[in-house]
Amino acid sequence: MAPSKTVQQIKAELITPENFSDYGQVIFASKDGKSFDSEDAQLVLDKGIPRFYIMRLTKRGNKFYNITRHGQCTQCLGSLEGKDWLIAVCPANNSVNEPDLDRMKAFKIPGNCFIKLNVGTWHAGPYFDHDSVDFYNLELSDTNIVDHYTHSFLKSHQVEFELI
Template identity: 70%
Template sequence: MNTSKTIQQLQAQLITSENFRPYGQVISASVDGKNYDTEDAQLDLQNGIPRFYIMRLHHKGRKFHTITRHTQCTQCLGSLEGKDWLIAVAPPNNDTDEPALEDIAAFRIPGNCFIKLEIGTWHAGPYFEHEFVDFYNLELSDTNLVDHFTHNFLKSHQLEFEISS
């Protein structure tokens, strides 16, 4: 039985509202006093108590072999201090336990915006080359306990991904 792994390169593209639409939203600065509209984060946090916190992640590199989704809420992520970062995503697909390999895309996110992931969007990251990055994270208080579905590509396909930019 062959158990050697393959490393698949994912080319990160600079995130835009248009190219990220299948996975969620990109939220950028707006003028103070602007009325709420579709350019604001369209949140779904009705299934529990929202949790907004800052998580510090240390040098994460660019490789991954697991990907996760949350089916009970949207999730927002953004870096502090203007640091850029990377994420891999695949569109929501509630009829299967893993994303299609050809649907996985990678994005480079500048430190002047944040992302909102649609319910069920598969995601791996944040990844970065900095020593550490503080991220704000908005999800439900129990998301990581009861709404954390992960697929392991090493187990299913002997596959690891590496994001290049």
């Protein structure tokens, strides 16, 4: 008989540049003409052809048991139409192909900013309560084919997470 799964709730905190710094960057609007600096997305896209596209996600809810990382590039995500959304993250630990469950956090991302995930940051999401949300996504053209490592907490810990 298979062990039963548990559901663990994670409270999402409102994202800030400070509380997200272990996972990536939060990018807000800046004045046109501002010079490039550390507040701009620090991108790593030199291992392939960058791909910038809009992905439409529907009925995502707020539960997950899989988490993914990309070890070759950064990834930028932001919602269109000012819609808020949620993401769960764990810091990069590329020497081990398993996220550090004790360092998992969840964030609420308002529709007036986007995030840049550091190379190797584990992430689950975007999640949301809207019927659908269009997201812009910047990664490499083959990220989801050759640089997509997924860990199942359902298999390793018999747990599913619910973002609240």
